[in-house]
Amino acid sequence: MNKDPYNIKQKLSVGGKDFDFYSLVELEKQGHEISKLPFSIRILLENVLRNYDDFAITKEHLETLIGWTPNASEKDIPFKPARVLMQDFTGVPAVVDIASLRAEVARKGKDPNKINPLIPVDLVVDHSVQVDYFGTNYSYEKNMDVEYERNRERYQFLKWAQQSFDNFSVVPPGMGICHQVNLEYLSKGVVERDGQVFPDTLVGTDSHTPMVNGIGVVAWGVGGIEAEAAILGQPIYFIMPEVVGLKLTGKLPLGSTATDLVLNIAHLLRQHGVVGKFVEVFGPGLDHLSVPDRATIGNMSPEFGCTITYFPIDDKTLHYMRETNRDEAQINLVETYCKANMLWRENEDKIQYSTVLELDVSSIQPTVAGPKRPQDKIALKDFKPKFIDLLGESFGRSYIDPDDRGQLLPNGEMSESIARFKEEGGGNQPTTEMRTERPDSSIEADENKLKTVWITQGSKKFELSDGSVAIAAITSCTNTSNPFVMIGAGLVARKARELGIDVKPWVKTSLAPGSKVVTDYLEKADLMKDLEALQFHLVGYGCTSCIGNSGPLPPQISKAIDEYDLVVASVLSGNRNFEARVHSQVKMNFLMSPMLVVAYAIAGRVDIDLLNEPISYDKNQKAIYLKDIWPSDDEIHKIMSDVLSPKDFAKNYGEIFAGNEIWRNLEVPQDMVYQWDDNSTYIQEIPFFKNISEEPHALQDIQNAKALLVLGDSITTDHISPAGAFNKDSAAGKYLLERGVPENQFNSYGSRRGNDEVMVRGTFANVRIKNKLAEQEGGYTTYLPSGEEMSVYDAAQKYKEDNTPLIVLTGKEYGSGSSRDWAAKGTFLLGVKCVLAESYERIHRSNLVGLGVLPLEYKPGDTAEKLGLTGKESFSITGISEGLTPHKELKVIAENEQGEKIEFGVIARLDSDIEIAYYQNDGILQYVLRQFLNNEA
Structure with a gap:
């Protein structure tokens, strides 16, 4: 050949x-x-x-x-990527899977040492740090200590894998976020291997892997299942994409940032529709965007819905490589190869794109996005009226201006309304002051008014209300990789400090950069002390609030929110703000630049016209406005030129794999086959491969399936996959309590992704998920044979006892969000045989196939509602057992309790022959394992 x-x-x-x-x-x-x-x-x-x-x-x-x-x-x-990137939440279950493959190979009498990554894998521990401590100089150290206490077993497992597997490296906790480390250090631009030179490419087990598109690397997020297949030498297959050209003209105006630009691009591309497509950026506006600006845009590709947002290699790329201490020989290789092989950015006018969208960058205004989707942009000037509308539309509350409901005055004295309330009996416990616009309002009408709660916190007294900012987090690789906005945030803090204004006492603040380089240049600029003066102390190097590790709110705040159903907000410089993601008690979440995060922490609420109303008052009651604390671009660029140095990258990345003393002292077993501990609540052998047959079973039609859930549109992997904290009354909480784990040691779902028993109990258990088969919100369904309402997990177990296959009915954009393999693994382990949706997001559809769950799609124009489906029917699906081909139309017969039948066609979203093979084998890893066993026979 x-x-x-x-x-x-x-x-x-x-x-x-x-x-x-x-x-x-x-x-x-x-x-x-x-x-x-x-x-x-x-x-x-x-x-x-x-x-x-x-x-x-x-x-x-x-x-x-x-x-x-x-x-x-x-x-x-x-697509065969040059390497794979993992973070620890998705990485641990992937390593569990590979270790489980080794275990089964050993049971079959074959050589387990032959199960190794075939391409380099870098795993960065970045998802485990939680903001338990904040607002103090010791926050970082204490959070790190707690992180190791919670995750010691997982870290020992990862360290074992690093020693046991070839081609596998681990960046220990506290060093940075995987995408920022990838951008600043791991990415080469061009790879030299075995005498060949070729483009650096990768897939990552986190959806924000396209961040490195900003440095000219083709890379995207996949589920852990696809990544594992790539690690084991399998190509990743996908449909030939359209490529949408995004033509940029102009340059960012004064006062606008790359964050504002990316939120506008998210809105533009979501409106156009780019799911499953590539986006490639070109045009004269690109000449004005630095690599960090480009990376900010690339990072949010999953928020746009596209696979990648690619920026070709050019002089800006080489400049960034030098600034980040890449070897000069490597930079020369990148330039020479790209220019020799038609991969250097030039001759853009010859390229034919599927569609071209244009954006004048000079038109970008300060922007936020929310309250629960990244693409829902709100111009800063419109934020206050939009919040008021949202409060009425989503929560049925009419608005009272803060000036009318009373606020803590800037000099620390109570406003007249608070003082009067205290005289009337307000105590130290949270107490509701229900205010109305009309004296004759009934009690029933009062319940729909904006709510305020009196809080006493030590010597501080203040009112918490709907619209108060509970969390202000400078977090996420999206923005912390960009020196312009990080130095800008430091300057906002400096100017606020100089004017004698501070963040409000009810705001939980945090600073969690994506690499240690950030704190180095902030220290050199003398800006850390300004951020710390406003309680933006370093809490860790990790994703924190962006992935739900915000930690607990102060007790008084938490109690007030729960008891009085307050609609409080978070402001964060992250990329995701889906329901219940940032914090389960925070119902509105807004994405924005780090500079605006500091500003809103000072304001203490989102119901403020930040451009025209005072952000605060100084000690002399002088009004301070946003313009008074907003730095000029020249100020920011001056500091950037003074403090950014390749030496900082050399110092920090020279010790990237070393870890701290705790990591270095972790003792790990030396066995090549992992010795599973049956009593572990963190790490268990996955059941997929145990005693696997060496040949797959014949494909079968699905008969008399019952619906486990009936869901609406935009169900994200956050809704499906366990994430964040969980309580003692949940199925997962009960499981841990039965095994002697106290509630204060539950940790998060993410930290327990190596234990399938915990994770399957948390699948579809999100507190905000709305299942049409249940009255209760959040992880409940009806066991249809008896009509009894119970947890999704308990119902699935009863169906399993009955040998009843399960189906999930849902709407558009099913599975959007993070590339969580447990969203598919948990679905499979619950006994779900197929999902019927109007449309899928790319990664989750692929993950379902990779776990042997059949993704079905309604024919154009059909929906559950139009077909008259309630979800209480029995579903039989034929056309699977014989002649299954990509995109084959299958027949569904839904029979209701009265014996009436609804027949309709659906499309099998198996997009290629190899996906049919994966489905027949119950998953991609089973396919790889059988290939290995047969080759070793």
């Missing part, structure tokens, strides 16, 4: 060394119009040319990519 069917393999001489490479220039000389292809498609093309084996990657795959057209196609293409 000729590995080079087009005879395009060439030599490239760089720095006195010769490398082989697959030349796109030579391919163009043969008459193929490579210069018309988007850069991202050229990289996919190089990938298949280099990995062609006429088995997993065929001549048809080559022809499909060479012949890419703006309309794309329904054909599937393969």
Whole structure:
């Protein structure tokens, strides 16, 4: 077999060394119009040319990519990334899976040492740190101590894997966020391996992996299942994408930031519709965007709905590589290779895109997004009236202006209304002051008024109300990787401090950068002390509030919110604000730049016109406005030029794998096959592979399935997959209590992703999930045979006893959000055989297939409502057992309790032949394991 069917393999001489490479220039000389292809498609093309084996990657795959057209196609293409990136929440279950594969291989009498990653894997521990301590100089140290206490067993397991597996490295806790570490250190731009040179590519087990699109690396987030397949040498298959060209013109105006730009792009692309597509950025506006600005945009690709948001390599890329201490020889390799192989940003006018969208960057205004979706942008000037509308629409409350309901005055004295209330008997416990607009309002009308609660917290007395900011978090790699907005936040704090204003006492503040480089340059700029003066102390290097690790609210605040059903808000510089994600008690969550996070912490509430109303008052009652504390671009750039240095990157990344003393002293077993502990509540062998047959079972139709849940639109993986904290009354809480784990040691779902017994009990247990088969909100359903309402887990167990297959009915955009493999694993372990949706987000559909759950899609125009489905029917699905092909139309018969039948067709969203093979094997890893066992026979 000729590995080079087009005879395009060439030599490239760089720095006195010769490398082989697959030349796109030579391919163009043969008459193929490579210069018309988007850069991202050229990289996919190089990938298949280099990995062609006429088995997993065929001549048809080559022809499909060479012949890419703006309309794309329904054909599937393969992708073999150069490496894999993991974070610890998704990484631990992936390592559990690979360790479980080893265990089964050993049971089958084969060599377990042959089960290893075949390409480099970097796992960064970044999801475990929680904001238990804040607002103090010791917050970081204490949070790290607690992190190790909670996660010691998981960390020992990861350290075992680092020692046991080839091609596997771990960045210990407290060093940074995986995407920022990837951007600043791990990404090479171009890879040299085994005498070949080729583009740096990867997949990551976190949806924000496209952050490195900003440095010219094609990379996207996949579920842990797909990542594991890539690790074990399997190509990742996906439908040939359309490529939407995003043409940028102009440059950001004064007062606007890359955060404002990305929130506007999220709105623009969601409106256009880019799910499953590539986005590639071009145009003169790109010349004004630094790599950190580009990375901010690339990071939020999953919020746009696209697979990647790609920025071709150019002079800005090389400048960033030098600034971040990349080796000069590596930078020379990147430039030489990209210019020699049509991957350097030039001749943009020749490229044909599927669609072109234009955005004038100079039109961008300060922006926030929320309260529960990143694409729901709100111009800062419209934020107050929009909040008032949301409060009425979502919570049925009419609005009272803060000036009318009484607030703590800036000099610490109580306002007249508070003082009067205290004289009338207000005590130290949280007490509601129900105010009305009309004296003759009835009690019933009072309940719909905006609520305020009197709080005494030590010597401080203040009112908490709907719209109060409970959490202000500078967090997430999205923005903390961008020195402009981080230094800007420090300057906002400095100017506020100089004017004698502070954050409000009810706000839980935190600073959680994505790498230690950030605190180095903030220290050099002397801005850390200003942030700390406003209680934005360092709490850890990790995702924290962006993934729900906000930690508990102060007791008085928490009690007031619960007892009086307050609608409080969070403000954060993150990328996700789905329901119950940031904190289960916080019902409104708004994304914004770090600079605005500091501003809203000072204001203490979101129901304020920040552009026109005073943000606070100084000690002399002088009104202070946002413009008084907002730095100019020149001020920020001056500090950036003074403090940013490659030496900081050299120092911090020179010790990236070392970890602290606790990590270095962790003792781990030396066994090549992991010794599972049956009593562990953190790490258990996954049951998928135990005593697996060496051949898959025949495909079968689904008969008499019952609906476990009937859901609406925009169900995210946060709704499906366990995340954040859980309580003692949940199925997972009861499981841990039965095993002697006290409630204060529950930890989070994310930290227990290595234990399937915990995770399956938390699947579909989100407190905000609305199942139409249950009266109660949050993780409940009706066991249809008896009509009894119970937890989703308990109902699934009863159906399992009855041998009843299960189905989930849902609407549009099912599975949007983070690439959580447990959203699919938990679904499978509950006994769900198929999901019927109007549409899917890319990663979750793929994950369902990878776990052997059949994704079905209504035919265009059909919905559960139009078909008259209630979810109480019995469902039989035929067409699976014989002649199953990609996108085959299957027949569904839904029979209700009266014996009436509804018949309709659905599309099997198995998008390729290899996906059918995965489905038949009950999952992608079972497929890989059977391949290995048969080859070793």
